């Protein structure tokens with residue numbers, strides 16, 4: 001049996017699957033948690049990756065591997081391959097003003113054309129501009145910029161600072177794929193190349209960027225194993241699910257994402273729909289919210305119940321929660337672009353203010369943000385026939401039951417699984433067979 005490994009280094013944890021390259025069946029699994037916070041030392045991801053790989057039985061018998069991961073996080077390296085400062089994650093909103101500045105300088109329409117994106121605080125380009133403005137000494141030291149999956153792939157292939165890695169700090173060996181490159185804000189989905197003018201405008205100077213591997217291209221690790229290009233987590237999930245035309249994937253993890261695989265690139269100068277690429281050579285129009293599974297975590301904590309009981313309470317309430325409405329902008333929001341917003345609870349009467357209605361309002365409020373994402377995709381002509389519900393939040397029975405009512409289209413829930421890691425394992429299987 002040929003064994004391959006796929007990884008999902010996500011916001012909250014690192015998940016590893018080892019699969020049979022012929023059948024994609026899972027043979028072994030492992031996981032490890034990541035620290036909380038929107039600023040994380042990449043060393044914590046490296047340590048979690050090694051723990052998760054060890055829990056999944058190690059790499060000795062693998063033919064190939066690939067890593068998928070949370071998108072957009074800014075990993076900046078100096079010329080000795082050292083991480084200059086903790087990574088700013090996709091859900092860190094401190095670069096909101098930098099996004100406004102970049103739009104003022106280049107124009108939303110031009111940026112949507114050139115990069116597929118209108119900057120918001122989530123995207124790497126705004127984090128680099130924040131670094132230039134807020135930490136100019138750190139910005140001046142940047143020799144290379146990578147994303148979480150790029151950096152972990154580099155480290156696991158044996159590269160890294162002198163004394164910490166067998167192959168040393170060879171920055172030109174950084175690689176990425178088009179799906180993750182498309183979330184930077186300085187990669188052009190039309191040409192498939194980097195837009196170095198935008199990079200320099202953000203960071204203040206040019207820098208080494210990871211080479212973008214094609215969907216079936218590979219590099220080698222220090223043991224001579226083939227390493228697939230990897231992916232941003234949403235593109236990895238689309239591949240792992242085998243999503244096709246008419247499918248819209250709704251992922252309820254730390255982020256809420258709504259996306260579809262498309263043959264055509266989308267350009268949305270309003271910035272609602274990000275014009276990402278997928279990891280097969282197609283495109284991945286996507287809408288993301290900052291407030292998803294953690295809305296349910298927060299309200300379950302407030303009610304001092306576990307997720308099963310929160311779901312039971314929500315399903316015991318009437319649709320609409322008798323007017324109780326939770327607008328769940330606990331972390332600010334990305335879509336709509338309200339980085340400084342806070343959550344609010346409205347419609348409180350003596351009749352509506354019950355534990356059941358609060359649980360229901362949390363589920364409905366979180367799903368409403370995703371339903372707006374479905375509408376935005378539809379308005380760009382993306383066909384939506386059925387939603388595939390994945391991510392930790394899809395394990396909630398209340399979410400599964402209420403989602404079709406809020407979305408207005410059929411909802412299917414694939415068997416629980418780590419679809420991002422499975423997508424990365426499919427990439428590894430492809431390069432193992434090539």
Ligand SMILES: Nc1ncnc2c1ncn2[C@@H]1O[C@H](COP(=O)(O)OP(=O)(O)O)[C@@H](O)[C@H]1O
Nearest residue numbers: 010011012013253254293307391392393395396
């Ligand atoms: N049964 C459940 N009901 C609701 N939320 C859940 C349930 N199980 C897990 N979660 C939540 O799902 C989230 C983790 O989902 P995951 O997709 O792994 O996130 P990420 O990819 O962002 O790390 C956590 O916030 C967790 O509390």
Ligand SMILES: O=C(CO)[C@@H](O)[C@H](O)COP(=O)(O)O
Nearest residue numbers: 010011070071090253254255
């Ligand atoms: O910012 C985005 C997509 O644009 C997020 O989807 C991140 O990629 C993080 O994903 P999770 O860890 O929440 O799955």
